[in-house]
Amino acid sequence: MKFYKTLITLIFFHISLFANIVKDFPDHNYVLNEFGIDESYIYDKDFQNFIYKNRRKFTKLFIRAVNRGQLIIPTMREIMYQKDISPLFIYLAMVESAFKTHAISSSSAGGLWQFVKATALDENLIINEYIDERYDPIKATEKAIDYLYKIHDNRLGKWYLTAMAYNCGAGCIQKGIDMAGTDRLSTLINPNANYIRKETRDYIKKILLFALIGENYLFKRGDNLGVIKYKFDNDMITPVRVRGGERLQNIASILRMDYSILKKINLHLKKDFVPPNSNIRVNIPTSRLYMFRTLYEQRQAYNRYR
Numbered sequence: 001m002k003f004y005k006t007l008i009t010l011i012f013f014h015i016s017l018f019a020n021i022v023k024d025f026p027d028h029n030y031v032l033n034e035f036g037i038d039e040s041y042i043y044d045k046d047f048q049n050f051i052y053k054n055r056r057k058f059t060k061l062f063i064r065a066v067n068r069g070q071l072i073i074p075t076m077r078e079i080m081y082q083k084d085i086s087p088l089f090i091y092l093a094m095v096e097s098a099f100k101t102h103a104i105s106s107s108s109a110g111g112l113w114q115f116v117k118a119t120a121l122d123e124n125l126i127i128n129e130y131i132d133e134r135y136d137p138i139k140a141t142e143k144a145i146d147y148l149y150k151i152h153d154n155r156l157g158k159w160y161l162t163a164m165a166y167n168c169g170a171g172c173i174q175k176g177i178d179m180a181g182t183d184r185l186s187t188l189i190n191p192n193a194n195y196i197r198k199e200t201r202d203y204i205k206k207i208l209l210f211a212l213i214g215e216n217y218l219f220k221r222g223d224n225l226g227v228i229k230y231k232f233d234n235d236m237i238t239p240v241r242v243r244g245g246e247r248l249q250n251i252a253s254i255l256r257m258d259y260s261i262l263k264k265i266n267l268h269l270k271k272d273f274v275p276p277n278s279n280i281r282v283n284i285p286t287s288r289l290y291m292f293r294t295l296y297e298q299r300q301a302y303n304r305y306r
Helices: 002-024 028-034 039-043 045-068 072-082 087-097 117-122 137-156 159-168 170-180 198-216 225-230 248-254 259-264 286-305
Strands: 237-240 282-285
Touching: 002 045, 028 039, 028 198, 039 045, 045 198, 072 087, 072 137, 087 137, 087 159, 087 198, 137 159, 137 170, 137 237, 159 170, 159 198, 237 286, 248 259, 248 282, 248 286, 282 286
Parallel strands: none
Antiparallel strands: 237 282
């Protein structure tokens, strides 16, 4: 009798967990649809357990990452709109780097999108003595989206498979599909089957959990994503041309801004100055664009005139 009471309690407990997740994440259908995942996946037991185990920790990580991503997130999202890819791929970058422009992995993958050198060069990002465009928020985001489209259009055809392939490669995902006999997500990443390696199974679940948090404003009481985003959504990054040899320190001084902020969005400049005879641009806050044109471009034009 005691066994049955325990069993009934557990059943009701799991039912309440499922109900709470659907209630807590009312926009879960949107998140799943954007990645091309069947809406029933929200009821997957393994995914439910992952959410309940990690939601508190991931919410804290999310808030820190969003606060770190000022200027960067609105710029990345705008590029995604321009290139017609779901803005929810912002959460893939969040998993990759937590919006640390200086992020580098143990395998020497670098930047917001964690490109390894070989892939970066294949995608025509510049890497040399003076420049490493993996650390340029604009260039790296543009090339990451192009790379995702290649995986999607040429190999896998579904966005959740594309996201997983970003972690382990399209061949890895195709092999898993062949073994499973299906590309249905709940089957493909079944932890008991090992069709896909654990790192990649967790990878797609991390992306989805961050997306659920971000799109449903799950924060501490009295706070939400909208409040945090409002602080900086009116500003972005704009690339501008400066003379060869120009130092970031001088640009920061002209724009009357903190050098560390300017450096953070220009880590592609290895030597802290723009290489002579190059087409490399410097990223500045869009809000400082008028000041740049007034105080820098006009001054340069005057100096050339003289």
